Amino acid sequence: MEGTFREQLFFLVLCLSVLKGDSRYIEDNDISTEGLFSLLNSELKRELPEELMYRRSLRCLDMVSVEGQFTFTADRPQFSCAAFFIAEPNEVISVEYDNVDIDCRGGDFIKVFDGWVMKGEKFPSSQDHPLPLSQRYVDYCDSSMTRRAVRSSQNVAMVFFRVQTAGSGFTLTVRRLTNPFPCNVISQTPEGTFTMVIPQQYRNCSFSIIYPVEVQVSDLSLGHLNDFPIQKSSLGCVEAGDFVELLGGSGVDTSKMITVADLCYSNSPVRMKIACDNTVVRMVSSGKFVNRVSFNYRLLDQQDLHRIRGNSVEDYCFSG
Numbered sequence: 001m002e003g004t005f006r007e008q009l010f011f012l013v014l015c016l017s018v019l020k021g022d023s024r025y026i027e028d029n030d031i032s033t034e035g036l037f038s039l040l041n042s043e044l045k046r047e048l049p050e051e052l053m054y055r056r057s058l059r060c061l062d063m064v065s066v067e068g069q070f071t072f073t074a075d076r077p078q079f080s081c082a083a084f085f086i087a088e089p090n091e092v093i094s095v096e097y098d099n100v101d102i103d104c105r106g107g108d109f110i111k112v113f114d115g116w117v118m119k120g121e122k123f124p125s126s127q128d129h130p131l132p133l134s135q136r137y138v139d140y141c142d143s144s145m146t147r148r149a150v151r152s153s154q155n156v157a158m159v160f161f162r163v164q165t166a167g168s169g170f171t172l173t174v175r176r177l178t179n180p181f182p183c184n185v186i187s188q189t190p191e192g193t194f195t196m197v198i199p200q201q202y203r204n205c206s207f208s209i210i211y212p213v214e215v216q217v218s219d220l221s222l223g224h225l226n227d228f229p230i231q232k233s234s235l236g237c238v239e240a241g242d243f244v245e246l247l248g249g250s251g252v253d254t255s256k257m258i259t260v261a262d263l264c265y266s267n268s269p270v271r272m273k274i275a276c277d278n279t280v281v282r283m284v285s286s287g288k289f290v291n292r293v294s295f296n297y298r299l300l301d302q303q304d305l306h307r308i309r310g311n312s313v314e315d316y317c318f319s320g
């Protein structure tokens with residue numbers, strides 16, 4: 001009972017903060033992770049009808065984790081709305097505009113963002129995303145836009161929209177497509193297993209778990225291309241060029257998070273409790289090798305949380 005009430009409360013706070021946010025810049029949405037995930041949980045309970053494409057209306061603040069058609073119709077002027085989309089880790093999201101009836105000249109817009117923005121922070125961070133920030137927004141109202149479908153680079157995307165005329169709106173068709181080499185991921189669940197592979201690419205990938213969790217890295221293979229193992233150098237992991245880091249923090253931008261541990265040798269399994277709002281497994285890859293890391297994670301229980309958060313005078317949130 002308590003849990004349900006808490007969820008309702010967060011949802012209410014979430015709605016209120018969006019409603020009063022008209023004058024604020026839309027990206028500074030003050031959305032708590034808990035509020036967001038209670039939306040997600042209610043979304044997961046929906047069943048996809050077998051023969052028909054799933055259809056429902058879109059709310060001004062919404063979370064979508066299934067394929068289908070989503071229609072927004074303004075019942076009154078709506079200045080700052082946002083819909084979050086999430087798919088499985090090995091999928092990307094395609095968003096297609098259908099039946100758009102908005103007043104672009106009058107200031108309405110529909111912008112697809114390649115990633116998520118929460119509390120003003122972006123996932124993936126600008127450093128880890130293949131595209132420059134300006135290209136991660138696709139505005140329907142941009143006259144140079146000829147595409148009618150936008151594809152995300154990872155399993156999350158979002159749509160910001162403003163519709164000021166009652167009765168106006170649009171329909172989005174959302175599809176999930178397979179991604180053979182998922183790089184940046186936000187986990188839908190607080191427990192799971194994942195293997196991240198970076199095949200000889202100069203890039204960094206982050207797996208983000210927006211829950212306090214225990215992470216166990218079970219397998220780590222860096223630079224084992226052609227049986228040529230990376231030298232065990234006396235230098236730290238960072239100097240080695242290829243490594244895995246565990247990060248903890250309260251936002252979603254990995255470049256603003258604290259490094260809990262750097263891993264670059266696969267000699268022993270690593271297990272850590274990270275009682276932060278967001279936990280990230282990030283792999284840094286030089287492009288010289290095929291790098292792989294496997295890990296599993298589970299939600300920390302109340303006892304763990306009390307012990308870790310209770311102990312710390314400063315604002316750190318992890319323990320070995």
Ligand SMILES: *[C@@H]1O[C@H](CO)[C@@H](O)[C@H](O)[C@H]1NC(C)=O
Binds near residue numbers: 128203284285
């Ligand atoms: C990956 O991250 C490392 C350290 O965080 C950084 O030095 C490097 O430039 C990054 N690589 C890319 C492709 O952004």
